[in-house]
Amino acid sequence: MVPAAKILQAAVDEKADIIGLSGLITPSLEEMAHVAKEMERLGMKLPLLIGGATTSLAHTAVKIEPHYSGATVYVKDASRAVGVCTQLLSPELRDAYMAEVKADYIRIRESHKGKRAQSKRATLAQARANALVTDWNAYTPPVPRQLGVQVFTHYPLAEIARYIDWTPFFQSWQLFGKYPEILTDAVVGTEAQKLFDDAQKMLATIVKEKWVKATGVIGFWPAASSDDDIRIFVDEKRQAIHTTLHNIRQQMPRSGGKPNQCLSDFIAPAGKKIKDWIGGFAVTTGHGIEPHVERFEQAFDDYHAILLKALADRLAEAFAERLHHRVRTEFWGYAPDEQLSNTDLIAEKYQGIRPAPGYPACPDHTEKGTLWSLLAPDTRAGITLTENFAMYPGAAVSGWYLAHPDARYFGTGKIGRDQTHNYAERKGWPLKEAERWLAPILGYEPE
Known part of the structure; x- marks a missing residue:
């Protein structure tokens, strides 16, 4: 994967209008959230597009968008990118479009939170x-x-x-x-x-x-x-x-x-x-x-x-x-x-x-x-x-x-916290390391 610092520096050097991230394997999911956090830390305002085989609307709404105050948009496939970019770069269309996107993400997060609260799992x-x-x-x-x-x-x-x-x-x-x-x-x-x-x-x-x-x-x-x-x-x-x-x-x-x-x-x-x-x-x-x-x-x-x-x-x-x-x-x-x-x-x-x-x-x-x-x-x-x-x-x-x-x-x-702890012990990892690599299957929010 391309390091976050290299991506963001390239965006600055090239005077980019938009940053796009594409993920092909599950570790890239956590890296995308890291990029969003770095963009927020650096005070960047560029729109952030999320796509690729491993990503989804739900993951973007739950794991990435909350970390960045700028525009974060999930794009299902490349054919839709032109329409999304047009709305993001248009002074007339941008605000209304992003208000709709953010409202949709809030709804998805609330639904996700409710499903996790209701889900039951066997102990390990x-x-x-x-x-x-x-x-x-x-x-x-x-x-x-x-x-x-x-x-x-x-x-x-x-x-x-x-x-x-x-x-x-x-x-x-x-x-x-x-x-x-x-x-x-x-x-x-x-x-x-x-x-x-x-x-x-x-x-x-x-x-x-x-x-x-x-x-x-x-x-x-x-x-x-x-x-x-x-x-x-x-x-x-x-x-x-x-x-x-x-x-x-x-x-x-x-x-x-x-x-x-x-x-x-x-x-x-x-x-x-x-x-x-x-x-x-x-x-x-x-x-x-x-x-x-x-x-x-x-x-x-x-x-x-x-x-x-x-x-x-x-x-x-x-x-x-x-x-x-x-x-x-x-x-x-x-x-x-x-x-x-x-x-x-x-x-x-x-x-x-x-x-x-x-x-x-x-x-x-x-x-x-x-x-x-x-x-x-x-x-x-x-x-x-x-x-x-x-x-x-x-x-x-x-x-x-x-x-x-x-x-x-x-x-x-999805797995429970008890199995993640056990897996970390078997692998000789700190818990945070196990939660990083198992992020897509965690049935709980890491602390």
């Missing part, structure tokens, strides 16, 4: 007591066919392309509908078909001329769960712990026999005589993209620059999908006879899951550091982490492999 002890129950005596975890780390360089792009999920591609262009039905949609079908044709043409060029390089790394290690954590061992003797994966457990009230889930529920507990394993991966299709993006940008061809970035993102996700398929059928080999179509894969009809740090089941981005300590993707695949745990190149995907047949994707939901 209660949630752990309601963990997923597994009869480990009736289940034998499959042994990976190849332990340790395996590196992939120059993975065939044509093979990866067959695994693309096109629905999120259209969503990134604000065209909503399921592929392939979206191509004949009465409202957006014509535009979607044109975009798809352009994407297919560029994708063919990317594959033929090898505009990007697909590299990745996977690995498998002996593991055992301990409450909400997963211990990952140095070797099959299972005596020395290499590292520990820290997880969050659901604390929402559950009924009808539904458990409060945690990723550790899907790994056999320490102390049992059952030997279990965990896998991990990191892949990218971003190497080599820069000169092509620069070429389009220098020609003022923003459309094709954005199209290329969007396709690189889709290829990275497809690479993760393809390798996970090979993990199940070859490298771990617990589903050697799997025969699923790409539609079935997108619908997640396979056994096992590949949850990613920073996403609903494991929302702490810093756990990417745990994964990197095992896989070393920086040296093996050229995938590095920024100080805020964003991956570079941007077209990259990483996560864990869990093979248990009951493993399902889930979201942790």
Whole structure:
């Protein structure tokens, strides 16, 4: 992320009329609030626009706008920025527009405050007591066919392309509908078909001329769960712990026999005589993209620059999908006879899951550091982490492999103060550090 001081100094140097912030990963949410505080401290009066994949109207109203007395406006997507800027810079329109925006934010904050007051959560002890129950005596975890780390360089792009999920591609262009039905949609079908044709043409060029390089790394290690954590061992003797994966457990009230889930529920507990394993991966299709993006940008061809970035993102996700398929059928080999179509894969009809740090089941981005300590993707695949745990190149995907047949994707939901305290202790963090990284899932206002 760009430091607040650098952003604000650039705004002063360039005599900017408006400052815009865009966030792509959850740590940027707290950084946006910090920028707003700095703008207030410095007495700045410039309007502040908030946008990006991780942001929302509610977050802007609750977490950012109260820190800055100037105009703070959430912009859902870039297509709306022109209208917002026009009203903010117009002496005739600005006051009425901002009065409406501020009134809306006050309403959102009051509603948010009421919802938090009404929400109920299980204590961490209660949630752990309601963990997923597994009869480990009736289940034998499959042994990976190849332990340790395996590196992939120059993975065939044509093979990866067959695994693309096109629905999120259209969503990134604000065209909503399921592929392939979206191509004949009465409202957006014509535009979607044109975009798809352009994407297919560029994708063919990317594959033929090898505009990007697909590299990745996977690995498998002996593991055992301990409450909400997963211990990952140095070797099959299972005596020395290499590292520990820290997880969050659901604390929402559950009924009808539904458990409060945690990723550790899907790994056999320490102390049992059952030997279990965990896998991990990191892949990218971003190497080599820069000169092509620069070429389009220098020609003022923003459309094709954005199209290329969007396709690189889709290829990275497809690479993760393809390798996970090979993990199940070859490298771990617990589903050697799997025969699923790409539609079935997108619908997640396979056994096992590949949850990613920073996403609903494991929302702490810093756990990417745990994964990197095992896989070393920086040296093996050229995938590095920024100080805020964003991956570079941007077209990259990483996560864990869990093979248990009951493993399902889930979201942790909001958590209580007791779990945040416990998590901080397990990570060796001050409470404030835990609250910073877990800010999007806190079910309370930090002191």
